[in-house]
Amino acid sequence: MGKIHRFTGSDSAFDWEGVSETLLDDLSSAGVTRRVLVGPRDGAANFRIRYFRIEPGGHSALERHPHDHGVFILHGRAQVTMGSQEVTVGPRDVLYIPGRERHQLRAFGDEPLGFLCVVPPK
Amino acid sequence: MGKIHRFTGSDSAFDWEGVSETLLDDLSSAGVTRRVLVGPRDGAANFRIRYFRIEPGGHSALERHPHDHGVFILHGRAQVTMGSQEVTVGPRDVLYIPGRERHQLRAFGDEPLGFLCVVPPK
Numbered sequence: 438m439g440k441i442h443r444f445t446g447s448d449s450a451f452d453w454e455g456v457s458e459t460l461l462d463d464l465s466s467a468g469v470t471r472r473v474l475v476g477p478r479d480g481a482a483n484f485r486i487r488y489f490r491i492e493p494g495g496h497s498a499l500e501r502h503p504h505d506h507g508v509f510i511l512h513g514r515a516q517v518t519m520g521s522q523e524v525t526v527g528p529r530d531v532l533y534i535p536g537r538e539r540h541q542l543r544a545f546g547d548e549p550l551g552f553l554c555v556v557p558p559k
Numbered sequence: 560m561g562k563i564h565r566f567t568g569s570d571s572a573f574d575w576e577g578v579s580e581t582l583l584d585d586l587s588s589a590g591v592t593r594r595v596l597v598g599p600r601d602g603a604a605n606f607r608i609r610y611f612r613i614e615p616g617g618h619s620a621l622e623r624h625p626h627d628h629g630v631f632i633l634h635g636r637a638q639v640t641m642g643s644q645e646v647t648v649g650p651r652d653v654l655y656i657p658g659r660e661r662h663q664l665r666a667f668g669d670e671p672l673g674f675l676c677v678v679p680p681k
Contacts, residue, residue: 438641438642438644438657438660439641439642439644439654439655439656439657439660439662440654440655441646441648441652441653441654442652442653442654442655443648443652443653444649444650444651444652444653446651451651453651453652453653456653474629474631474653475629475653475655475677479655480655480657481627481629481655481657482627483606483626483627483679484605484606484629484677484678484679486629486631486653486677504605505603505604505605507596507597507603507606507608507677509596509608509631509675519560519561520560520561522560522561524563526563526565527566528566529566529568529573529575530563530564530565530566530575531563531564531565531566531575531578531596531597531608532561532562532563532564533561533562533597533601533602533603534561535560535561535602535603538560538561540561553631553675555597555606555608555629555677556606557605557606
């Protein structure tokens with residue numbers, strides 16, 4: 438059956454019904470939270486859609502792994518490492534990061550960075 | 560190599576670098592355009608991310624097919640049929656439409672409806 442996760446947050450704090458938040462901070466990332474908007478709990482076996490928020494000054498881990506990412510920026514600005522590229526992107530910009538490409542996203546400026554990230558199933 | 564599609568549009572007309580528009584109107588839909596933001600042209604073999612715009616009064620085809628959809632509303636409001644459910648959703652709301660579920664999206668109100676739609680590869 439189809440699932441709905443209604444937006445229940447505000448412009449400065451995104452949140453959705455039936456979606457929980459996971460703090461991802463560890464030695465290699467800082468200020469990162471993740472919400473799985475579409476995933477196995479919805480019965481989705483073919484892809485996952487996640488919302489990430491990175492606080493000002495924060496960054497994701499510098500990673501390199503087999504799976505690819507599709508990214509859609511929702512708010513704030515990002516400094517992005519993708520392979521040998523270093524780019525700055527903002528709201529509604531789209532990135533495709535292929536598998537095995539080294540990548541990292543950093544919040545750029547004073548605003549929190551928020552983006553959707555699509556990945557294949559685990 | 561990683562790909563970037565920068566947003567080049569406006570609040571009332573979304574568009575991106577390196578992304579073309581396809582008009583989908585036929586006997587079963589009305590006022591629908593599609594832009595593939597992430598797909599085979601980017602080297603993405605595991606999922607596709609599309610942006611759909613439906614003009615006021617327009618609607619997608621009433622469809623039922625094996626593949627599933629993840630939907631993130633960007634602007635406007637949608638009246639949605641998902642199986643036996645009829646719901647109205649708005650900006651930042653999230654839908655998951657499983658495979659083989661009958662579904663249709665209609666622009667609701669005076670604004671164009673815009674949403675991201677994630678699907679598995681063809």
